[in-house]
Amino acid sequence: MKRPDRGPYIGQPVTRIPQMPKTAKVPAEVVMPHLQHLLSIGMTPCMIARAAGVSAGPLYKILAGQTVALKPTVDALLAVSPRPHPQQANVLAYAARRRLEGLAVMGWPGRAISAQSGLNLPSLHRVHAGSVLSLRTHVAVLDVFDRISHIRRGDIRTTKWAQRRGFVHPMLWDDIDDFYEVPAAPDDSGIPDPVVVERLVDGRRVDATRAERREAWRLLSVQGLPANEIAGRLSISKRTVERYKSEMAVAS
Template sequence: MTTTTPVQHGERRCYLRGCQRPECRDAHRRYCKRYALRVVEQGPVRVDLRPAHDRVQAWYQQGYSQRQIALAAGGISEGVIQSILAGTINTLHPASARAILGARIEDAGQPGATRLDATGTRRRLQALAATGWPLIQVAQRAGMAHKTARDAVHGTHVYAATAHAIADTYDQLAHQAPEQHGVRQWVTDRTRKWARAHGWPDPTFWEDWGGIDDPAAPETEPEVSVSRAEVITEDALWLERHGYTRHQAAERLGVTKSYIDHSIQRAAARRQKEAA
């Protein structure tokens, strides 16, 4: 069981909740100054991407997933690997480059052959169900039998190939309405009702609070006032105001650009709703 301290005036958490009291604004300014000092001292030093890109690309073509490559490289952000493969960045942080160039891909096991904890796979299938995606549709799009996906929802371990296929399919469908892809309304309604009956959180919950692959992460909203998504949104906007591109901000914060885009859009929608 996790314990949390209540948000108090004089903390940056309070400022992020919208408080404009002087002590809360001062706490936010102190944080920004410390952040700026760290940037000055450590420097946004970048190195040539090509050596790391060539290595990551070769591993990916051998059948290793982005998640396996990230784990082999010492657990660096999967978003960094995704950005490298997508070609959305031209340079790389030295620490990330060293981790990739010094990695042993053998440490990640054979492509698709190992057994993994099923927590992340189960939660992804459940989250898709919460948005209306029936299990059989997800299985078809992931290129597997319906029984394989059904077993993953109730099992404790899955093959790596299953976990990676579900993770990739989840990334594609998490923010897609199933009705717009040919799934009948009565099917999506029944699937959402099934998910609600089991109390399964949707993809937005996991974006806000993180930990979808962590068995210890709670599956209900923690009793804290500031979510991970809110903090990352605030930090990303601060980095942009200080000259970083959104791609650079995403890499520095260890997330993907699409995650930041979506979080900023949702934050704007919340502000409009609160102002209405």
């Protein structure tokens, strides 16, 4: 069919709507605060680039003052967190350090952890001392933590050393790899420290939470000790013992 004469004053008909190019760019300033934060906590540009899955070149240009950047690159950089990433050759040490500190709370001395992990003592010391470590070391610590963190090794000297430094019990972390997480306070967690419980059961005086005294009471009750003897060993009143017994009955 012959098209009608459109006249010289009518433009050509639109055949398609121009699409945004795949190389769309955005202001680089949107990612700068995030990059500056990651650098301030110890990440290097190469660590950031590897975690983002981009080459280091565009990142260095942004850091040098480039005003615009490819949107996919900016989005990838904004998604980077301090969390150790398997693409990184080096990672932040905080996650491995938290794990070693948790093992110390459970009474695992350095030599025992070394034997379980295959890492020598200098490597373990570097985890405590440095801000960055190799991915290999991080994975080794992660592996040994997953295998033994629920087992109380029972080295009292190591546990006391860990407690004096305020190390966190492994069970007090919801996500041990979350850089920003604040673990539960021991007194609020409801999780008894097995070392404290052991001392209470032995009749030794020690600062203890209610959860720890309840657990010590349970263990002594299983042994068949009378209420007055349990009260004396735990330095609590007989009435408190009876309350624990009533609360346990209600809970069950």
